[in-house]
């Protein structure tokens with residue numbers, strides 16, 4: 406069989422890929438060697454900025470299949486009749502470290518799902534934790550700065566990590582979660598995913614519901630201890646990537662069952678917790694899980710850069726029947742992601758294969774044009790303004806989701822207090838749910854980090870949070886920290 410010919414970027418055959426063109430056998434190289442110049446120049450441009458958070462990740466394609474009827478709650482077409490399948494791309498990630506970090510670390514994991522629905526792409530950009538550290542987006546850059554590398558030392562600093570948390574009592578719930586047994590998943594296949602925020606569903610009659618998403622792993626939850634993780638991270642920095650890639654290549658297709666918690670919109674105001682506070686869960690006894698469908702991953706991307714690195718998920722990519730809630734963090738995210746993509750990938754990132762909507766083959770139909778790397782010309786007769794007299798695409802007049810009632814004055818406000826709202830109650834509930842052994846491991850993990858902090862006032866403020874969550878919790882962390890510091 407004759408071999409395929411190597412070509413330059415412009416498609417011309419390459420004569421020699423082992424020796425550069427030179428002026429005589431021992432002479433200097435020639436500027437006319439297009440293949441050499443192009444090869445070196447392309448190599449210099451292989452990297453793009455990494456994601457400012459969630460830089461390190463793995464992705465796979467698959468499908469979502471509806472197994473239960475939820476049409477009473479949403480008219481989203483892809484959640485329509487039982488058996489309906491929708492293609493998906495999922496990217497899992499760690500959060501704090503850079504692209505060159507390790508997978509087996511104590512850190513939340515990203516769980517971002519892109520549903521290529523017939524009504525446009527729907528992105529559900531969640532984590533493996535049902536809650537988050539903060540509840541107002543204005544704190545996000547500070548929070549992330551405190552968790553990533555210090556600008557002077559270039560290292561993650563326990564002083565910074567715990568200093569921020571000591572000023573953020575609302576983080577106590579998520580810190581308890583992160584330092585507990587589920588803080589280091591054994592692999593991406595062995596963890597649950599959560600939408601974390603509250604979203605809004607609207608049914609065909611215009612009735613609104615608030616909804617929380619839960620993807621439960623069908624592989625079973627498996628986690629690593631801090632010691633196991635340290636050993637694994639040293640042996641294979643890409644342990645999660647290895648696991649996901651190899652499982653799918655072997656034909657072992659990971660799956661998750663999607664459940665939702667639902668709340669009729671009218672009940673939100675009187676719920677005992679602020680239902681739009683992402684530092685809190687809705688206990689299942691208040692709002693039980695309703696099964697929706699099954700997510701299956703069965704195909705690895707052919708090129709990690711093309712599909713995983715260039716994947717762009719935006720919490721503001723909704724489809725009819727699904728919309729945002731007034732969750733302030735979510736509202737901040739509705740801006741942040743598409744803005745990050747415009748910086749990281751460019752204005753035409755939605756035209757890349759992994760991000761392109763399948764609902765409109767050939768690309769989005771609108772009046773946006775041009776910019777760097779534009780390929781969606783929309784046809785020679787398509788006008789680039791609207792309204793027009795040339796039969797161009799028109800608006801539907803149908804909002805994607807139900808309107809939200811609002812009241813009050815503009816200004817910077819704290820979120821309204823509900824009867825059970827404080828920063829510690831749910832953290833204490835989580836602690837009290839744990840077995841004796843789990844509590845001991847949690848205390849040891851927290852103390853291991855907190856004892857490395859150099860400032861007493863930072864330690865004291867953090868201890869006060871654990872005391873407020875549960876007196877036993879506070880006492881045990883305090884004793885463990887003191888014991889370690891006396892060593």
Ligand code: HEM
Nearest residue numbers: 456459496515516517531532537542545601737738741745
């Ligand atoms: C106001 C709060 C937040 C802001 C401003 C924010 C901002 C960002 C930004 C800028 C990125 C990088 C996007 C890119 O370059 O592709 C990102 C990634 C990500 N964030 Fe957030 N984030 C916030 C909170 C959250 C929360 C609460 C969750 C989970 C519930 C979350 C989950 C993710 C995930 C999963 C990714 C990675 C997406 C991917 O795989 O490409 N973020 N975030």
